Structure formats: C-alpha cells, structure tokens
Amino acid sequence: xxxxxxxxxxxxxxxxLGTSPPRPDGIAKVQGTFEFSSDIGGDGALWGATLxxxxxxxxxxxxxxxxxxxxxxxxxxxxxxDVPGKPTYGLIDQDQPVFARDVVRYVGExxxxxxxxxxxxxxxxxxxxVVEYETLTPLLDPELVVExxxxxxxxxxxxxxxxxxxxxxxxATGDVVVEGTYELGMQDQAFLGLEAAYAVPDSxxxxxxxxxxxxxxxxxxxxxxxxLGLPDERVRLVLxxxxxxxxAREDISLQVHTCLLxxxxxxxxxxxxxxxxxxxxxxxxxxxxxxxxxxxxxDGEIVKVEARxxxxxxxxxxxSSAVLLNAITHTQGPYRxxxxxxxxxxxxxxxxxxGAMRGFGVVQACFAxxxxxxxxxxxxxxxxxxxxxxxxxxxxxxxxxxxxxDSVAPVERCIRETVALPFPDEPVGGVDGDPMRLPxxxxxxxxxxxxxxxxxxxxxxxxxxxxxGFDDYSTARCRLADxxxxxxxxxxxxxQGFVTLAQQIARSVLGVDDVVLDRIDTxxxxxxxxxxxxxxxxxxxxxxxxxxxxxxxxxDHVATEHGLDxxxxxxxxxxxxDVDGDLRVDVAxxxxxxxxxxxxxxxxxxxxxxxxxxxxxxxxxxxxxxxRAIVDVDPxxxxxxxxxxxTAQDVGVALNPMSVIGQxxxxxxxxxxxxxxxxxxxxxGRIRNASFTDYxxxxxxxxxxxxxxxxxxxxxxxxxxxxxxxxxxxxxxxxAIVAAIRDALRQAGRTHRIDRVPVxxxxxxxLS
Amino acid sequence: xxxxxxxxxNGRDHDVxxxxxxxxxxxxxxxxxxxxxxxxxxxxxxxxSCTVTLADExxxxxxxxxxxxxxxxxxxxxxxxxxxxxxxxxxxxxxxGAVQCGFCTPGLIIAAHDLLDRDPDPSELTIRExxxxxxxxxxxxxxxxxxxxxxxxxxxxxxx
Numbered sequence: 001x002x003x004x005x006x007x008x009x010x011x012x013x014x015x016x017l018g019t020s021p022p023r024p025d026g027i028a029k030v031q032g033t034f035e036f037s038s039d040i041g042g043d044g045a046l047w048g049a050t051l052x053x054x055x056x057x058x059x060x061x062x063x064x065x066x067x068x069x070x071x072x073x074x075x076x077x078x079x080x081x082d083v084p085g086k087p088t089y090g091l092i093d094q095d096q097p098v099f100a101r102d103v104v105r106y107v108g109e110x111x112x113x114x115x116x117x118x119x120x121x122x123x124x125x126x127x128x129x130v131v132e133y134e135t136l137t138p139l140l141d142p143e144l145v146v147e148x149x150x151x152x153x154x155x156x157x158x159x160x161x162x163x164x165x166x167x168x169x170x171x172a173t174g175d176v177v178v179e180g181t182y183e184l185g186m187q188d189q190a191f192l193g194l195e196a197a198y199a200v201p202d203s204x205x206x207x208x209x210x211x212x213x214x215x216x217x218x219x220x221x222x223x224x225x226x227x228l229g230l231p232d233e234r235v236r237l238v239l240x241x242x243x244x245x246x247x248a249r250e251d252i253s254l255q256v257h258t259c260l261l262x263x264x265x266x267x268x269x270x271x272x273x274x275x276x277x278x279x280x281x282x283x284x285x286x287x288x289x290x291x292x293x294x295x296x297x298x299d300g301e302i303v304k305v306e307a308r309x310x311x312x313x314x315x316x317x318x319x320s321s322a323v324l325l326n327a328i329t330h331t332q333g334p335y336r337x338x339x340x341x342x343x344x345x346x347x348x349x350x351x352x353x354x355g356a357m358r359g360f361g362v363v364q365a366c367f368a369x370x371x372x373x374x375x376x377x378x379x380x381x382x383x384x385x386x387x388x389x390x391x392x393x394x395x396x397x398x399x400x401x402x403x404x405x406d407s408v409a410p411v412e413r414c415i416r417e418t419v420a421l422p423f424p425d426e427p428v429g430g431v432d433g434d435p436m437r438l439p440x441x442x443x444x445x446x447x448x449x450x451x452x453x454x455x456x457x458x459x460x461x462x463x464x465x466x467x468x469g470f471d472d473y474s475t476a477r478c479r480l481a482d483x484x485x486x487x488x489x490x491x492x493x494x495x496q497g498f499v500t501l502a503q504q505i506a507r508s509v510l511g512v513d514d515v516v517l518d519r520i521d522t523x524x525x526x527x528x529x530x531x532x533x534x535x536x537x538x539x540x541x542x543x544x545x546x547x548x549x550x551x552x553x554x555x556d557h558v559a560t561e562h563g564l565d566x567x568x569x570x571x572x573x574x575x576x577x578d579v580d581g582d583l584r585v586d587v588a589x590x591x592x593x594x595x596x597x598x599x600x601x602x603x604x605x606x607x608x609x610x611x612x613x614x615x616x617x618x619x620x621x622x623x624x625x626x627x628r629a630i631v632d633v634d635p636x637x638x639x640x641x642x643x644x645x646x647t648a649q650d651v652g653v654a655l656n657p658m659s660v661i662g663q664x665x666x667x668x669x670x671x672x673x674x675x676x677x678x679x680x681x682x683x684x685g686r687i688r689n690a691s692f693t694d695y696x697x698x699x700x701x702x703x704x705x706x707x708x709x710x711x712x713x714x715x716x717x718x719x720x721x722x723x724x725x726x727x728x729x730x731x732x733x734x735x736a737i738v739a740a741i742r743d744a745l746r747q748a749g750r751t752h753r754i755d756r757v758p759v760x761x762x763x764x765x766x767l768s
Numbered sequence: 769x770x771x772x773x774x775x776x777x778n779g780r781d782h783d784v785x786x787x788x789x790x791x792x793x794x795x796x797x798x799x800x801x802x803x804x805x806x807x808x809x810x811x812x813x814x815x816x817s818c819t820v821t822l823a824d825e826x827x828x829x830x831x832x833x834x835x836x837x838x839x840x841x842x843x844x845x846x847x848x849x850x851x852x853x854x855x856x857x858x859x860x861x862x863x864x865g866a867v868q869c870g871f872c873t874p875g876l877i878i879a880a881h882d883l884l885d886r887d888p889d890p891s892e893l894t895i896r897e898x899x900x901x902x903x904x905x906x907x908x909x910x911x912x913x914x915x916x917x918x919x920x921x922x923x924x925x926x927x928x
Contacts, residue, residue, distance in 0.1 A: 031849065193807070662907055701897060
C-alpha cells in the first residue's frame with residue numbers, strides 16, 4: 001500500500017498515507033461545534049431573501065417594490081437595476097442574470113431580493129412585492145430545438161452544445177445489432193446543509209468578505225466580483241462549513257445576492273435557503289434521452305456504437321457543454337470500440353437549469369451503455385459478465401475520440417473481483433418472514449412467496465479532472481516552523497476528507513506528526529473545484545509538492561549544520577537520516593529554529609478540444625469500477641428491495657482506506673437513489689416535489705450492505721499514485737440495480753422492458 | 769414580537785425574550801439561545817438533522833413550536849458531553865468514518881444515544897429501522913451502523 005512518489009517508507013506510521021486517521025474536524029462535527037455556513041453570522045446581521053419567478057416563461061411587465069418598503073424591519077430591496085457590474089454570471093457562459101430584468105425563463109428565477117431584521121419579515125416583504133407578468137408558452141421539449149422548430153428563448157440561442165463523434169468506419173456493421181432508447185429523470189444533489197452565506201461589507205463599501213459553502217472559492221470570487229463591479233481582490237471568500245455538495249455548489253446561487261444586499265445596507269447579511277428554495281436554487285443532474293445501437297460480432301466483440309444523446313440543460317448554460325462532452329465521450333463505456341457515430345445535444349429549455357452532479361454526464365451515458373451490454377448478451381445468449389469481460393478496455397486501447405487510454409485500466413480485474421465477492425446470507429423474501437425485510441417494508445405487505453431475486457451488473461469508466469484544454473491547477477503552501485507543519489490550501493472541504501489527506505501527505509513527506517490546517521479561503525491561489533474526482537490528485541499533488549519543497553530546504557539546513565552533502569539525506573519515519581553515514585536526527589530536533597515556507601502549484605498535463613468529428617485528447621485520466629446488485633422484487637406490487645451491492649473499484653492507491661470506503665458506500669447510495677427513488681418531477685415547467693416529503697432519498701432501510709474490494713494498481717500519472725474515488729461509485733451502481741430488477745422480472749416471466757430511471761412501481765408492473 | 773418565556777435546555781433555564789410565537793424550537797435553539805448543534809435541513813420532519821430530545825422523547829425540533837416546549841426538559845448535542853470530551857457514541861462515529869460532511873451527525877448522535885439507551889443490543893435491522901428517520905447523504909450509512917454496533921459491543925463488554 002506504499003504510495004509511489006513518497007520517498008519515506010513511512011506508510012505504517014499512524015496518520016500517514018495508507019492509514020485511516022480520524023478526521024481533524026471529526027470531534028467538532030460529532031459535538032456540534034463545527035461551524036457550518038448556516039451557523040455563521042451573529043447579532044446585528046440582517047436576513048436576506050429572494051423573490052422568484054412563479055412562471056417558467058413570462059415577460060416582466062412591471063415590478064413595484066413600494067408595498068414592501070412599508071413593512072417595518074425591511075432595510076433594502078434590490079432588483080436587476082441594482083446590479084452595479086456585469087448583469088449575468090455563469091461557469092462557462094455568463095448567460096444567467098443576477099436578477100431577471102425583462103423576462104423570466106424558469107420557475108424559481110430570482111427577480112428581487114430583500115434584507116430585513118427577521119426571516120419572517122423577509123417572507124412578508126417578498127409577498128408584498130408586486131410583479132406583473134405576461135406569461136408566455138414555455139419551451140419544455142428539447143426535441144423541438146433539435147428539430148429546429150422552437151424560437152430562441154435566450155439571446156444566445158437554444159442549443160447549448162451540439163457535438164458529434166465520428167470514429168473509425170462509420171459504416172461498419174456487426175453480426176448482431178441491438179438498440180434501445182433510455183431515459184433518465186432529473187436528480188437532485190440533495191446535500192443536507194442548505195445554501196447559506198454571510199456577507200460582511202467593508203466600512204467604506206469598497207469590498208466584502210463572504211463566508212459561504214461552495215466547491216470552488218476562486219471561481220465564485222471571479223463571478224461575484226464581476227457582478228459587483230469590484231476587482232477580484234476586494235472580494236474575499238472564506239469557506240463556511242460545507243454540508244455536502246455533490247456538484248450543486250459549483251455554480252453561483254446566493255453568493256451575489258448576499259453580497260449585493262450587504263454592500264447596499266452597509267451591514268452584515270445572512271441568507272439561507274429553505275429546502276423548497278434549494279430545489280429551485282441550484283442546478284441538477286441533466287434529464288436525458290439516449291438512443292444507442294450496438295453492433296457486435298457473433299462472438300460478442302463490439303464493432304460499433306451509434307448514439308444520439310439529448311440533454312435538457314434547462315434555462316441557463318451552467319456546465320451543460322462540459323456535461324455533454326463527458327456523456328458523448330463515454331458512450332463506449334469501459335469497452336473497446338473501434339467504430340463510433342455519436343451525436344450529442346445539450347438544449348436550453350424553460351425547465352430548471354441543469355449542471356454538475358456527481359458523475360457529470362457519465363451517469364447518463366453509463367445507464368444507456370450498460371443496458372445495451374445486457375441486451376447484447378441476451379441477443380448472443382451469453383452471460384452478462386462474459387460480454388463485459390470480452391470487451392473490457394485495457395491500457396493502450398484507442399478511445400472513440402482517438403485518445404489513447406494511458407491510465408491504468410484494470411477493467412477486467414474490477415469485473416472479476418466484483419463477481420468473486422460473497423453473496424448476501426439473506427434468503428429470498430427476507431429472514432423469518434419479517435415484513436421489514438420485504439420489498440416495500442412493513443407498510444406494503446409483499447408476500448414472501450411472490451418475491452423474486454434478481455442479479456445485475458454495471459461497469460463504468462470515468463474521466464478524472466477537467467477536460468478540453470482547461471488548466472484546473474491547484475495551489476498549496478507548506479510552512480515548517482519549530483517542528484510544526486502548517487498547510488494552507490483553498491481546497492473546498494465538502495465532507496470528502498481532503499483535510500485528513502492533506503495532513504497525511506505532510507506527515508509522510510516531512511516526518512512530522514503535528515500538522516495544522518490553515519483557514520480555507522482566497523488568501524492563497526486557486527485549488528480548482530472540489531469536483532470531477534480531482535482533489536486527491538490535484539490538491540494532493542500540490543500539497544505533496546509544497547511539502548517536498550520544504551523538505552529540500554530542511555535537508556539543506558541539516559546538511560549545512562553537519563557539513564554533509566544534502567543529497568545524502570532523506571527522511572525516514574520521523575527522522576532525518578544520512579543514507580551513507582550514521583547521522584540520525586529527529587525531524588523535530590532538526591527543525592528547531594527553522595522556519596521555511598514554500599508554495600507550489602500542481603498542474604495536470606494539458607488536454608485539448610475536440611475537433612468537428614469529436615477527435616482529440618480531451619481528457620486527463622480515467623478511473624474504472626464494477627458493480628453487482630442483488631435485488632428482491634415483488635413483480636405484482638412493483639416493489640423493490642436492494643439486498644446487496646458488491647463493487648470492485650480502481651483506486652490506484654488507497655491513501656486513506658476508510659475514506660475510500662466512505663466514498664464508495666455514499667456514492668452507491670446516490671446511485672441507488674437514481675435507480676429506484678429519486679426524481680424531480682416538473683409538470684408544465686413547475687416542480688411538483690420540492691421537499692424531502694416528496695423527493696425520496698434513500699434512508700438506512702433503503703440502503704443495503706455494500707461489499708467492496710479496492711483494486712490497487714498505482715497510477716504512474718498521478719502524483720501520489722492515487723486516482724480520485726468520488727464519482728465512480730454512483731455511476732454503474734444505477735444500471736447494476738436496474739439490470740437486477742430486469743433479471744427478476746425475466747424470471748417472473750415478464751417480458752416488458754425497463755429503460756427509464758428511476759424505476760417506479762408502475763414500470764415494474766408494466767403499466768407505464 | 770414581544771413574548772417572553774423560558775426553556776429548560778441541557779439542564780439550564782434559558783430566557784427567550786422578544787420572540788415571535790410562530791418560531792419553532794429549532795429556530796429558537798439556534799438563533800435565540802445560540803445552541804447551533806441542531807441543524808435545519810428539511811423543515812418538515814423528514815430528515816432528522818434537527819433531532820433533540822424533549823421530555824426524553826426524540827423529536828424533530830423543526831416541528832415543535834418553541835413556546836409549546838416550556839416546562840419540559842430539552843437535550844441537544846451540546847448537552848451530552850463537554851467540548852473535547854466526546855461520549856462513546858460520538859467517539860465511535862469519528863473512529864469508524866461515520867462522519868463526512870457532518871451535517872446529519874448531531875441529529876444521528878442524539879438518535880443513536882436514544883436507541884442504545886432503550887436497546888443495548890440492537891440487531892442490524894433494529895438499528896436500520898430506529899435510525900431510518902435520520903437521512904445522511906454522504907456516507908451510505910454503512911459506517912454509521914458500524915459505529916452504533918461498536919458502541920453496543922463495547923458497552924456490553926464493559927458491563928460484564
């Protein structure tokens with residue numbers, strides 16, 4: 001388990017790489033003293049709140065805020081007229097208004113904001129603002145845009161991205177051809193810590209401090225500063241404790257509004273979203289319709305994939321273009337595929353905006369390609385595991401983009417290790433007839449004799465880091481003073497445990513046990529986003545580089561002190577050691593009186609845009625995973641219970657095995673949610689289930705035991721040998737569960753297909 | 769907004785002044801008494817993040833009108849143990865990896881203590897059933913179940 005690139009053979013020392021030390025914020029979190037962004041901002045702060053559009057598409061005829069001003073306790077009211085800088089923002093295209101001015105394009109679009117002395121005063125003020133709308137017919141069907149029959153609903157047009165991939169021989173055919181059309185509903189990240197921010201204006205109003213739960217402090221800062229009309233350095237961001245993220249905090253939500261209100265009133269302002277507001281206040285996973293056709297030889301070798309992907313991007317661009325890139329470049333999945341014709345569309349509609357969520361486009365593609373692999377196996381009458389093994393990608397294979405797969409690619413091993421994991425002890429239909437063990441639980445009374453057990457597989461490939469030429473570097477600073485290491489990064493800790501990993505890296509590289517983490521803020525260079533499974537690689541690489549720079553200076557110091565050549569010195573465990581002599585001195589002693597401070601940036605290798613035919617080295621690196629799901633189904637009642645999920649995941653090196661397991665189990669839970677529970681329902685452009693009562697999240701009773709195997713083959717491209725582990729768990733868990741449901745239905749003699757997630761009872765019964 | 773009442777929280781009486789009677793217990797604990805451990809995540813009793821005990825019963829504090837809790841004993845995570853001296857349940861959550869973002873954690877800690885006080889030897893199914901009112905979006909629950917089991921075993925071993 002020793003990481004490549006770590007000079008010291010220190011992997012067994014507690015708290016170093018390869019061990020699972022407790023989180024540095026763990027005790028504060030269990031005792032309730034950890035400061036989440038919603039806990040920040042005390043006496044004297046005003047409350048902010050946002051007025052939102054009730055219509056998916058409408059012209060704003062008139063806004064009258066005067067009735068709201070008459071409410072005691074209201075301190076300010078702002079609209080589009082009060083945005084001093086750039087009127088729009090956005091991660092890739094700045095097409096989203098801070099406040100709607102002439103038109104609103106989705107239910108929930110901000111129109112105005114207020115600051116007042118109490119949340120209830122805010123609510124009454126919002127109710128008092130008069131907005132007269134002239135409603136328009138919303139554009140809700142992306143296919144109308146693909147057909148070219150929908151007039152533009154935004155000056156930038158309705159096509160957020162259209163990209164083809166044509167690779168190999170587009171006319172190639174196979175002995176066996178299978179096709180299907182797959183649909184995915186809109187999933188919400190549903191982090192528990194609702195959006196919350198606290199803005200403190202400078203006394204002269206020339207700047208602002210913003211405490212906010214976000215995934216990317218520096219990107220937020222740039223967008224906020226542009227809208228405020230301030231230089232970046234006058235907008236200082238501090239990471240407020242983050243209660244989960246999963247992609248939903250990559251875009252701006254309340255950041256600009258909170259700062260605007262605070263600067264306007266010259267007082268600190270807190271803004272907190274409610275759960276209902278959170279559902280419309282951040283971007284979601286793209287709903288998608290994907291048609292795929294696979295050609296294969298009689299032996300089951302994939303000859304060609306054809307695909308057409310239509311992603312509903314909602315009203316604004318967000319990251320739709322990057323999500324679509326991921327989807328189309330992952331249509332082949334973790335399988336060799338010499339020929340491909342793929343066409344992808346990301347479309348603007350009057351639905352809720354879509355953007356980043358864990359898996360980022362690959363979740364959608366994977367549900368389709370894994371459903372197809374099962375169809376292929378069925379057509380060829382071979383085992384679903386066997387079809388995957390026959391096509392499993394290897395290092396050196398050429399992708400459909402023309403890029404060579406040069407990541408470690410243990411696809412076959414992931415599949416074989418998953419298949420070998422033990423089956424659950426639990427008998428079909430539960431233990432001793434306990435109704436809690438049945439599909440549907442105690443309330444829905446499935447009959448044990450009707451329950452059928454199914455088994456299904458899913459395998460996935462996921463790109464790591466950002467793509468298409470984006471240099472998403474990370475910065476870290478390491479200071480060693482009197483035997484204590486201090487690490488400074490702007491890496492958003494969202495729960496994943498980078499704070500633990502940063503300490504582990506420093507302990508391993510520098511032989512110091514006492515590692516302090518400085519505040520996470522914009523007083524250092526960017527760390528890039530906590531997304532794309534990238535922080536272990538990127539910020540891990542930066543922390544490693546900064547610690548190594550400090551180590552060189554420490555060794556130089558010791559060498560000078562002892563009249564030795566610094567090249568003879570290394571750090572073993574907690575000691576500086578002369579490899580050619582007898583000198584052994586504790587790092588703590590060696591660093592007495594020493595104060596060295598180094599900052600390092602880590603950049604991944606450059607990537608490139610795709611050309612018109614979708615060819616180009618657009619991705620940085622890849623990780624792989626396999627899942628096996630076992631489900632009990634009552635086909636008559638349409639009820640499902642997931643009994644077990646087994647997985648083997650390509651992790652490179654498990655730098656913190658407990659954290660890796662945590663990512664795996666948590667990701668599978670979200671994949672299970674998409675498979676059988678979670679969907680934002682929009683009817684006529686209006687969300688119908690913006691609450692945890694109606695949007696169903698997996699509870700402890702829904703989530704089965706997970707058995708996991710970590711496939712450790714160090715990745716030479718990665719600074720610590722480790723791949724990001726956050727996204728893969730939620731990607732192929734979903735198709736594995738759906739495949740298991742299909743298997744159960746097949747055993748029950750049902751012939752209808754299930755090609756949509758989440759799978760609902762009516763889909764299982766066959767009435768949908 | 770001129771009501772005045774008193775709440776008994778974590779063994780102490782706390783005055784609540786100038787409050788609006790529409791405020792729920794979660795809001796009053798957090799915003800008026802400065803007891804920030806209980807978290808608000810759904811505002812309708814679905815997620816358990818705001819769990820406290822009221823007269824020894826688990827409640828979602830977002831569903832309780834603060835003024836209706838007058839005269840009853842309320843316990844929040846702050847009342848379980850002094851800072852830096854975690855309970856066995858709290859320590860087990862840290863040790864097993866049951867904490868990621870930590871937002872659901874205070875509610876789960878209260879619920880897990882309550883469970884283990886009532887049932888010192890819960891089966892895995894009992895743990896799942898009893899804690900199913902506490903939603904966690906990060907962990908997939910595996911480590912949380914392990915933490916509760918670990919405490920149950922340790923307490924049994926300590927008592928024999």
